[in-house]
Amino acid sequence: MAFLQAQAAKEVFAHVIVGNTQSLSQQDWETDMKLAKSLSIDGFVFNVGFGDDANDKTLATAFKAANAQQFKGFLSLDYLGGPKQAFPKADALALVQTFAADPAYFKVDGKPFVSTFEGPAAAGDWPDIKKATNCFFVPDWSSLGAPAAVAAGGGVADGLFSFDAWPNGDANITTKPDKDFQAALTGGKKYMMPVSPWFFTNLPGFNKNWMWRGDNLWDTRWAQVMEVNPDFVEILTWNDWGESHYINNVRVSELGLFDNANAPVKYAANNPHTGWQKFLPFYIAQYKAGGKAPAITKExxxxxxxxxxxxxxxxxxxxxxxxxxxxxxxxxxxxxxxxxxxxxxxxxxxxxxxxxxxxxxxxxxxxxxxxxxxxxxxxxxxxxxxxxxxxxxxxxxxxxxxxxxxxxxxxxxxxxxxxxxxxxxxxxxxxxxxxxxxxxxxxxx
Structure with missing residues (x-):
């Protein structure tokens, strides 16, 4: 399956909250991957928090499914979302070493692609982790701002991912944050741009209860992808039911977090987001063609x-x-x-x-x-x-x-x-x- 390691131009990935997927069988994963492939998504970003004992088993099942479906995946280490603490250096290294050799793991020029959700305080860990794993490191250190994120860890990042995918206030989102990242990423460093359709969370047990403007966000953001022309795109998200920006079909077995977090209502249940799937093949083809609209065979x-x-x-x-x-x-x-x-x-x-x-x-x-x-x-x-x-x-x-x-x-x-x-x-x-x-x-x- 060597073809899985080759980097296609302008990959598009969907962010998967692994903590929501512990009930999934390999067949369930394959069902999701078949759907994602039909939408022209190239792979999944496996978001994992430190201290979740089910991570290794869940990821092993997911990568088996990815190999069966000729699909791709890579790790995103969540430094804020684990049940214990931010990833210790040794555990981050061990996780990457465990899965980076998998044939379905996404690689850039032979280097396993690794990202994060935040974690800039641990930036100093990554020169050694990169040396040990030869990984292609594209973290989300959005809290620092682009210039500081580029410099963190002695300039260890090979690129940056931004989580700045939602508007601030009642105006539509702009491309300024994306272009600030691109301007800071010199010398061939890559930019992975976020695209999201919505944001609302009300999880008292996790101290989360806010929303950001989402009206017209999905299509507006894809139009901005054509303007920004980033190196990669990451969709936020495939299955984050708790933040309401999922695009996958709602799977009841994944909704346990609403009980765990004492949510007043299971606000993802009976709220399908399948409409946001419909134009993805068009948008992704347009992005990969440099903004040129592809032929529309089905209106x-x-x-x-x-x-x-x-x-x-x-x-x-x-x-x-x-x-x-x-x-x-x-x-x-x-x-x-x-x-x-x-x-x-x-x-x-x-x-x-x-x-x-x-x-x-x-x-x-x-x-x-x-x-x-x-x-x-x-x-x-x-x-x-x-x-x-x-x-x-x-x-x-x-x-x-x-x-x-x-x-x-x-x-x-x-x-x-x-x-x-x-x-x-x-x-x-x-x-x-x-x-x-x-x-x-x-x-x-």
């Missing part, structure tokens, strides 16, 4: 929204933004100020010429939607954002329609000259408060 559409309006339920103590992040620290605001009560839709089209969009709100009661159309009738919507090439060109078109007073199931229908291109129906918008609090997670269908 499609998806939508995303929250199932309760922002003021329908108590906030659950959730803050918008988190003062523990940012330099200067982020300003915490009411979470309802960071989201819009709208149905956001996206269509992958060869052209928008002759295309119409309808959003239908079900249910027996409810006032007319601001865009027109009472409950049970179709509201005509419009695209407000075209691909970089402009209207009439191939790519992803975006739009939104306010929910208004509508409730019930939501159906998105996209047609061209009366012929249906795509039709999707999502879960009902309600006034029911799960666990007595707001579920700030979104659905993507």
């Amino acid at each position: 499609d559409a998806y939508m995303t929204y929250r199932k309760t309006k922002a003021t329908a339920c108590p906030s659950g103590g959730t803050t918008g933004n988190n003062k523990a992040f940012g330099n200067p620290p982020q300003v915490e605001v009411p979470p309802e100020t960071l989201v819009e009560d709208s149905v956001f839709f996206a269509a992958l089209l060869n052209s928008d010429e002759g295309v119409t969009v309808e959003v239908t709100f079900g249910g027996a009661t409810g006032a007319a939607a601001p865009g027109g159309g009472a409950n049970g009738t179709a509201a005509t919507a419009a695209f407000t954002q075209a691909p970089a090439g402009g209207k009439g060109t191939p790519g992803v078109y975006l739009g939104a329609i306010p929910i208004g007073a509508n409730t019930g199931a939501v159906t998105l229908t996209v047609k061209r000259a009366g012929a249906e291109i795509a039709k999707v129906t999502g879960p009902a918008i309600t006034t029911t408060c799960e666990g007595g609090v707001q579920n700030w997670n979104a659905v993507a269908i």
Whole structure:
């Protein structure tokens, strides 16, 4: 399986929380890897925290599946998420040595690729670890900022990964942090760019309860990938149910953390994110082609929204933004100020010429939607954002329609000259408060 060690141009990986996967069989892993491959994802980033006794067994099963599926994987050592403490040097070295020789382990020019989640205080460990393992080291030391991260450990990093994938405040995310990393990474050092669709966490047992703006984030971020043109892309995440930015199909057996962390509601259950899978093959092909849109053989559409309006339920103590992040620290605001009560839709089209969009709100009661159309009738919507090439060109078109007073199931229908291109129906918008609090997670269908 030597082909697995060869680096393809511009690899795209998905971040996997290994601690959520202890119940998975090899067949379960293979199912996930088959799905990831169908989405054009090149491999998994295995995030592991120190002190989890199941790590070795879980990783061994995952790599067996990766070999069976001709898939790739590499380690990301989590210096903040383990049940004990940040990785001691000897344990970090042993983990890399245990798995780096696996045929399915991703390598750059024969060097096993290793990343981290934070851990800059241990930067001085890595010159020796690199010497012992010959690894290609691309840590996430985002808390330092790019210039300091480049210099940490005597310049030990071969590149950097950023976890700065979400907006600060009510404005859309920009590419400034990415370009700051690129500017600092001179001399051939690589940049791995993060892409994420959402962020909300309410896990009291882990002292986590905040959200960041996510409206239109997924498609906005992929457009920024084309602008930044990084060396690698890491999707945050495949299965982080606790932070609501998963793109995998929800697997009930992986949701135990909600009980472990005393969550008021299992906010990933019954909240599918499969819509965010739909355009991945297009986006990844576009990225690998240097931003040139590939041929679109199947036009499609998806939508995303929250199932309760922002003021329908108590906030659950959730803050918008988190003062523990940012330099200067982020300003915490009411979470309802960071989201819009709208149905956001996206269509992958060869052209928008002759295309119409309808959003239908079900249910027996409810006032007319601001865009027109009472409950049970179709509201005509419009695209407000075209691909970089402009209207009439191939790519992803975006739009939104306010929910208004509508409730019930939501159906998105996209047609061209009366012929249906795509039709999707999502879960009902309600006034029911799960666990007595707001579920700030979104659905993507």
